[in-house]
Amino acid sequence: MNCDKVVNEVYTFLDGELTGVRRTMIEYHLRKCPPCADSFHFEERLLFLVRRSCSDGDEVPAELFHRLQALIQQEATEGTSGE
Numbered sequence: 001m002n003c004d005k006v007v008n009e010v011y012t013f014l015d016g017e018l019t020g021v022r023r024t025m026i027e028y029h030l031r032k033c034p035p036c037a038d039s040f041h042f043e044e045r046l047l048f049l050v051r052r053s054c055s056d057g058d059e060v061p062a063e064l065f066h067r068l069q070a071l072i073q074q075e076a077t078e079g080t081s082g083e
């Protein structure tokens with residue numbers, strides 16, 4: 001399992017839709033790979049905050065979510081150089 005795959009699966013993971021083996025593989029990778037762990041925890045926090053701020057329902061406005069995500073990605077790209 002490489003980093004690209006892990007990042008792609010993080011959303012599924014956080015949605016609770018991953019099955020046991022894949023969950024374990026991701027958890028294992030996150031333990032060995034600090035950059036992925038960082039982005040995972042970031043997404044986790046983001047989801048938590050978004051969900052909490054919309055506590056009257058489970059629905060998170062997609063627009064808000066995407067806007068936050070874009071902001072975070074922007075910061076992430078600015079903070080790193082190339083790969």
Ligand SMILES: [Zn+2]
Nearest residue numbers: 002003033036
């Ligand atoms: Zn990684």
